[in-house]
Amino acid sequence: MSLLLLIEQILNGLQFGVMLFLTAAGLTLVFGVMGLINLAHGSLFMIGAFAAAATAAATGSFLLALAASLAAAAAAGALVEVLVIRRLYSRDHLDQVLATFALILVFSEGTRWVFGSFPLYLNIPPALSGPVTLPGGIEYPVYRLTIIAVGLMIALGLFLLISRTRLGVQIRAGESDREMIAALGIDINRLYTVVFALGAALAGLAGALVGAIQSVQVGMGEPVLILAFVVIVIGGIGSIKGALIGSILVGLTDTLGGVLLPETFKLFMDPASATAVGSALASMLIYILMAVVLVVKPMGLYGARA
Amino acid sequence: MNKKSFFLAATAAVLSAGMALAEPVKVGMITTLSGGGAGLGIDVRDGFMLAVKQSGNPDIEVVVEDDQRKPDIAVQLADRMIQSDKVDILTGIIWSNLAMAVVPSVTAQGKFYLSPNAGPSALAGKGCHPNYFNVAWQNDNLHEAAGAYANTAGYKNTFILAPNYPAGQDALAGFKRFYEGDLAGEVYTKLGQKDYASEIAQIRASGADSVFFFLPGGMGISFLKQYADSGVDLPVVGPAFSFDQGILQAVGAAALGVKNTSQWNKDIDNPANKAFVEAFQAEYGRLPSLYASQGYDTANLILSAMAKADVKDQDAFRAALEAAEFESVRGDFKFGPNHHPIQDIYVREVLQEGDVFTNKILGVALEDHADAYAGECKM
């Protein structure tokens, strides 16, 4: 394998990692502040993608579609928070798992009821389509570079939000001491609704951005959900920095593992079985990574609390 | 009733002319109606029910149930339909792994199973059974045709990829069975994978002159969109599954011009197909898909056998099924010795008609094509 291809694959791994970060950021935020396991996070991802696809089909504008994904997912998130999630903060993780699992069923089939059983069309805007040539001669799609940029901007935005703003102060206070924040006269219900809606909006935006180069269909959220959990657990729950590092680690492991493992096995096996064995091992690789990280660091890389 | 549906009713009446013979037949349909794969099951069901409705035959009763794409649910439904509903024939399953779970136990319990979609190699070869009929294709067929087409198109160095599971392994094996050129690369992707940046980079670097892929459902949508955006402009060949009516609208312009192989298309020129395409659109307001055509043919096969024999007389009914005397929307259709189709497989090209993406037939890839496993079948 040439060095150039290897560099391109590393870039692909980074890009996949940033895509994962987009979905994991909202999840880790909600978990960190409210201590809530939200299995329905993937459904909010799906709602964002469907809202974007429907808006793009109606208006033809990708920007409007992105705005719609943010709005729809935030609205769905706020609604669910007020109706259901609010009652779960004081419950143990088991009740949260069951209730949010139930939400997945409602959201998935509800979406199918509204939009039908066939995948929807959502494509990248013409301005961002096609490849550019990077220094060194690598041809790389503009849209994927855009995703990397958006992801890094969101990471930066979240850092600033949490470290510099009033809301950030409240979020940090809420993470460390819930009674204190109520004693300070802050409306904790409102704070939680805002944080949940923010997490949902991030998931929805990710759904729209990723949906444009993947497929917009019912059930698209569940594989993403599992990966997002892997990411935030590796990074340490509640840590935005951990989520970013965890995403990139998972992205690189998955991409490079899928490329390099079959090549490695070809050194001492015949090509067909090397491809089969290498691919089998590659598909298990991120879970092996996660198990190894947790065995060595039981709270994840940057985790503060269990 | 307009002219067309009158014509249909008339054909149906001809088909069901021998009805005096028939005992009521109960058909159990187990198919996927919920979750991400529901589109395929709904198409099979709609195609099947259209044929039943057109026949106007009061002696056929259909029970439809959702398997949720879970093998254990499918097995449970099959047990229920056999034990409680007392069905004579089962059909409907979309996925090979569900078919592998259900078919052996159905045939072992002395019922007929007619597959409207899945055709795993195990059931075509050593595991074949007198009561099992496949009305669609053996899983390898469309991939074999893609291999044959790659030869005629003059491809010498193809890059091939498929997910790492049995149907994916069969796909690549099927392609290689007919393809005569070299392989620029052979890659197994993760089942359910949605990001193909890394595979596309490998294709670009491999020096291939063409690409063959089998990535059903959302995987194929993702691959095609990302491929079109990558700037790699090698020709792509694949089986019909990623280019079907239900999926194509979601892929959009990224699929334009792609060649794919199929045993059916809406422009195949025969009266049965014309009538089917029009009636399906009139009934459901959308273009029929490959899966709908398979469901439609399956129902018409059952109806044709009902006209000739009593389902309780298994040997006679089986002979009537084997004869396959129905107007297939694919044109010529007959069964091989292992009860799998012998049929033409076409090459189609994706094009745009108005604002709908669809396919047109370019030519025949493999004529009167049977599957590779018939020889292993002893029955």
Add this chain to the structure above:
Amino acid sequence: MTRETILNAALGLGLLAFPLWAYFADEPFMITLATRVAILALAGVGLNIALGLGGLVSLGHAAFFGIGGYAMGILASHAQSYSPLMETPFLIEGTKSMPVIWLTAIVASGLAALVIGALSLRTSGVYFIMITLAFGQMLFYFAISWPAYGGEDGLSIYVRNSFPGLNTLDPIQFFLIAYVLLMAALRFSARLAGSPFGLALNAARQTAERVETVGIVPYRLRLTAFVLSGMITGLAGALFADLNRFVSPTMFSWQTSGEIMIFIILGGTARLFGPVAGAALFITLEHVLGGLSEFWHIYLGLLLLVVVLYARGGIIGTLAGQEVKHD
């Protein structure tokens, strides 16, 4: 006698009476449904030892369920094709005998639980949930891409395995096998909870420091509980495979883990008969709602929401009232 004991007796007898009624009413499918309830409840009883008694929320019990299933699938498929499992260093033949298969399933899933538990128990809380999920996913992807035993297509076993003296193909006899095993597991589970081991485990769940001061290592208690739990779920997996005469990687999926957990929460966490009540309700809902509408998952989801929001402590908690424990 507490209300819970009466309720438990009613559940146990009801689960026996229903298929007997079905037998005389000639509704063999209803017997199959009851067998499904009994087997899934057995898987839940296994998980409940880790989850209810030990406070170990495992989202990876599908691993043991699947291992049990594949123990049956692999042994029976070799017996079916008359090819030995391995010849060196010593000959191992396939088998169609249920007791041998059960033993294999229990041992294999116990060993897996020992390894997974030993690593996973280094973490706690949500991290424990997620690391068990990771092990389940590893086995899931392994089973899908491992071609020797069918990969994603799974393995079909044409005839149900045999049990000495019984005709297992007869639905009611197979039900009785599953029922007896379920009752045995429930009895074992009840005695375990009342034993010194169970009391120490329960104490370790509430405050780990307290048991440490009397010289017990919570890690060992939990690992033991996890292994026992995995063994019972593995046995249920072997029976489930025999019920369907089929195994596939779906048994390893995280949705399977989630469903087993849902039986417990629905029925009432840490309640002895919780998994029985939960599995019975879930299967009934699936059966009844599935016929009502193409979009029946919506109703199922809404019902589950109502249960978790308003019926705290699950079915048994609601009917029998809060009592002694549960934090």
